[in-house]
Amino acid sequence: MNFRKNLKKDDFSALEWEQRVNLAACYRLVSQYGWDDLIFTHISARVPGPEHHFLINPYGMLFEEITASSLVKVDLEGKKVEQNEYDINPAGFTIHSAIHAGREDAQCVLHVHSVNGVAVSAQQKGVLPLSQQSIFVLSSLGYHDYEGVALRDEEKPRLVADLADNNFLMLRNHGLLTVADSIPDAFLFMYLFEATCMIQVRAQAGGGPLIPIDERIIATAQAQAAAVTKQAGGNLAWPALLRKLDRNNPGYDQ
Known part of the structure; x- marks a missing residue:
């Protein structure tokens, strides 16, 4: 799909273009890992820069189609600040604007309706300490009760309060959300979140007794994560993920 031919890399600052390329790559990776829901979720x-602007997907494009220049730039009121023939998802704006306004460190907010994530979000006890992946999620996890499709501004303060200072938020009966100070970290967190849910659903399907992980191990999870990634977090894997995209779905950086 080709549009806005008048905009290109040179029309943006170097920092904004880098953010656009990484966000477009993140959309395509979410599609590649099968976490997308047609056109209905958002990152x-x-x-x-000093303005309170953020980038989000053009509503109507598949995640696998999104490019750096196609992303829609909006302010915290959801108004487009540059020409784009696409609108944005109103529910996406409600969720993302609330978190960007409430968390100064929220450089990236990633939300999916993955099948495993929704399945666990419908379980009363939520995420269980059953896997190595789960300890990283449980060390920084909040829950938000379902209030219908996120269209009402009155839900925003409850959403932000339930997220608190966590990196992971389970939206009950809805899906998964991660928050980070970089796009690579938000993606890594979602990888862990979805893997946690997939493992839990499969373990439960086995029908046998489950072995929970000791809470004392969960308490040290963030220190363990820093050691494993050499303090680099998602940035350690990000270049390899971009190389994977370059092989399988190039063009995100256009």
Whole structure:
């Protein structure tokens, strides 16, 4: 799909273009890993600079189609600040604008309706300490009760309060959300979140007794994560993920 031919890399600052490329790559990776829901979820990222602007997907494009220049730039009121023939998902704006406004460190907010994630979000006890992946999620996890499709501004303060200072948020009966100070970290967190849910659903399907992980191990999870990634977090895997995209779905950086 080709549109806005008048905009290209040179029309943006170097920092904004880098953010656009990484966000477009993130959309395509979410599609590649099978976490997308046609056109109905969303990932947003702050635009570097003093303005309160952020980038989000053009509503109507598949995640596998999104490019750096096709992303829609909006302000915290959801108004487009540059020409784009596409609108944005109103529910996406409600969720993302609330978190970007409430969390200064929320450089990227990633939300999916993955099948495993929704399945666990419908379970009363939520995420269980059953896997190595789960300890990283449980060390920074909040829950938000379902209030219908996220269209009402009155839900925003409850959403932000339930997220608190966590990196993971389970939206009950709805899906998964991660927040990070970079796009690579938000993606890594979602990888862990979805893997946690997939493992839990499969373990439960086995029908036998489950072995929970000791809470004392969960308490040290963040220190363990820093050691495993050499303090680099998602940035350690991000270049390899971009190489994977370059092989399988190039063009995100256009």
